[in-house]
Amino acid sequence: MHEEFLEREIETILGLRERREKDSELYKIANEVFDRTTKETLAYLHRRGKIEELYGVISTGKEANVFAGVDAEGNRIAVKIYRTYTTEFRRIWEYLAADPRIGYLPKDMRKLVFVWTRREFKNLQRAIKYAVRVPEPIIFRNNVLVMEFIGNAAPAPRLKDVERELERSDFEELYDFTMGVIERLWRRGDMVHGDLSEYNILLWEGPVVIDWSQATVKRNRMSVELLKRDLRNIINYFGRKGVDVDDFDEKLRELLER
Numbered sequence: 001m002h003e004e005f006l007e008r009e010i011e012t013i014l015g016l017r018e019r020r021e022k023d024s025e026l027y028k029i030a031n032e033v034f035d036r037t038t039k040e041t042l043a044y045l046h047r048r049g050k051i052e053e054l055y056g057v058i059s060t061g062k063e064a065n066v067f068a069g070v071d072a073e074g075n076r077i078a079v080k081i082y083r084t085y086t087t088e089f090r091r092i093w094e095y096l097a098a099d100p101r102i103g104y105l106p107k108d109m110r111k112l113v114f115v116w117t118r119r120e121f122k123n124l125q126r127a128i129k130y131a132v133r134v135p136e137p138i139i140f141r142n143n144v145l146v147m148e149f150i151g152n153a154a155p156a157p158r159l160k161d162v163e164r165e166l167e168r169s170d171f172e173e174l175y176d177f178t179m180g181v182i183e184r185l186w187r188r189g190d191m192v193h194g195d196l197s198e199y200n201i202l203l204w205e206g207p208v209v210i211d212w213s214q215a216t217v218k219r220n221r222m223s224v225e226l227l228k229r230d231l232r233n234i235i236n237y238f239g240r241k242g243v244d245v246d247d248f249d250e251k252l253r254e255l256l257e258r
Helices: 002-014 025-033 037-048 089-098 109-129 159-165 168-185 221-238 246-256
Strands: 054-062 065-069 077-084 137-141 145-149 201-203 205-211
Touching: 025 054, 025 065, 025 109, 037 137, 037 145, 077 089, 077 109, 089 109, 089 201, 109 137, 109 145, 109 221, 159 201, 168 221, 201 246, 221 246
Parallel strands: none
Antiparallel strands: 054 065, 065 077, 077 145, 137 145, 201 205
């Protein structure tokens, strides 16, 4: 009986009871991703009014899928759902084990993903504290993270998706913005994003930095390597777009000396 009720609730969240679109992309992806834990988590958030309905897929990946939706008040939301069983177990474990903010690490993959989800929520909160524009985190539970939706009728595009439409002056402004994010996080927030690139910058009334799952604090033994990765990605990308970029070694030295 509980199983039947849960399935009806998930159909409601997916809008399937009204639309009957069981051949839709949303339904197919949900079928692949929503195990029992995920369904129960979504049902809990639905009853809390945090997720009224999911109505589209924003992105898919090895670790997680992001869905567009609305809450009970009609506010648009983005819902990131991590797979509770992923091939990225070793990578996730290594990142969490190196993070001094994380205490005991469960050996169960499902529970490890819960810790990963919570960490991304905390990373978003910390980034906002240091004046970095990110999707505002709303709530998390288990492997589900609910955030502010960035965009209008459609999700905001990534920098990579619209780069052909941009002028050199646009790239120069975006370079200054992104380097400012790296510096502000490192110097004021004792933090590093760890995966900054043209794929993780949305353009919507200015740039918005997304995907904070790998972000960590300066005390992490991996932090300098992640800082190098961010600097190298950003300097190389914008250099290819004709921007007069910083020298990598000089910029790294400048950040590490302060």
